[in-house]
Amino acid sequence: GQNIDQPTEMTATEGAIVQINCTYQTSGFNGLFWYQQHAGEAPTFLSYNVLDGLEEKGRFSSFLSRSKGYSYLLLKELQMKDSASYLCAVRVWRGYSTLTFGKGTMLLVSP
Amino acid sequence: DGGITQSPKYLFRKEGQNVTLSCEQNLNHDAMYWYRQDPGQGLRLIYYSQIVNDFQKGDIAEGYSVSREKKESFPLTVTSAQKNPTAFYLCASSPPGTSGRGFTDTQYFGPGTRLTVL
Numbered sequence: 001g002q003n004i005d006q007p008t009e010m011t012a013t014e015g016a017i018v019q020i021n022c023t024y025q026t027s028g029f030n031g032l033f034w035y036q037q038h039a040g041e042a043p044t045f046l047s048y049n050v051l052d053g054l055e056e057k058g059r060f061s062s063f064l065s066r067s068k069g070y071s072y073l074l075l076k077e078l079q080m081k082d083s084a085s086y087l088c089a090v091r092v093w094r095g096y097s098t099l100t101f102g103k104g105t106m107l108l109v110s111p
Numbered sequence: 112d113g114g115i116t117q118s119p120k121y122l123f124r125k126e127g128q129n130v131t132l133s134c135e136q137n138l139n140h141d142a143m144y145w146y147r148q149d150p151g152q153g154l155r156l157i158y159y160s161q162i163v164n165d166f167q168k169g170d171i172a173e174g175y176s177v178s179r180e181k182k183e184s185f186p187l188t189v190t191s192a193q194k195n196p197t198a199f200y201l202c203a204s205s206p207p208g209t210s211g212r213g214f215t216d217t218q219y220f221g222p223g224t225r226l227t228v229l
Binding site for chain 1: 142144151152153154155156159161167169199201217218219220221222223225
């Protein structure tokens with residue numbers, strides 16, 4: 001089966017840096033995605049890692065270690081608008097290509 | 112503008128009635144998906160379609176049905192057999208991956224339909 005773990009909630013201050021961790025246990029791994037979801041809205045794609053290492057996109061970076069089944073999303077220079085849920089999703093092959101999602105980490109950014 | 116549309120945004124139905132949720136995309140994506148999201152839960156896959164006239168059950172297909180008669184459209188019917196239909200329903204689509212091994216690329220989501228069954 002698939003198992004993806006993320007912290008349920010995190011809090012941080014505007015301007016700070018926050019790291020959201022994701023651990024997974026899965027077979028047929030073929031990449032890890034991070035999505036941002038504001039309350040009542042659709043998830044929006046943030047980043048994708050298929051090889052080990054760090055991917056940087058502006059204020060957001062994502063890291064993957066396949067041997068450890070571990071990823072993190074790093075958010076720098078936090079802004080109030082970054083308050084949202086962050087979803088970790090693993091792409092696997094189950095006879096077809098599919099994503100398995102974690103339950104999401106709710107990030108609250110305070111002034 | 113290319114994108115995925117879902118309608119309506121809010122939907123109310125009486126218990127025992129079937130209801131169909133619309134999902135349309137003009138991104139020319141082959142693969143389309145339906146997910147359900149409940150509070151405190153991750154997204155759970157209901158149905159998946161890789162091409163027209165073909166679809167597969169996901170993890171929680173019981174009480175749901177789909178059709179894929181056109182590439183652009185993937186409607187989901189929530190039947191009276193679904194015991195807890197009240198939820199946020201999300202449709203997504205993705206282009207083929209570039210690895211040549213059958214994996215699809217990034218999934219992009221529509222705005223969602225919040226269904227409430229009274």
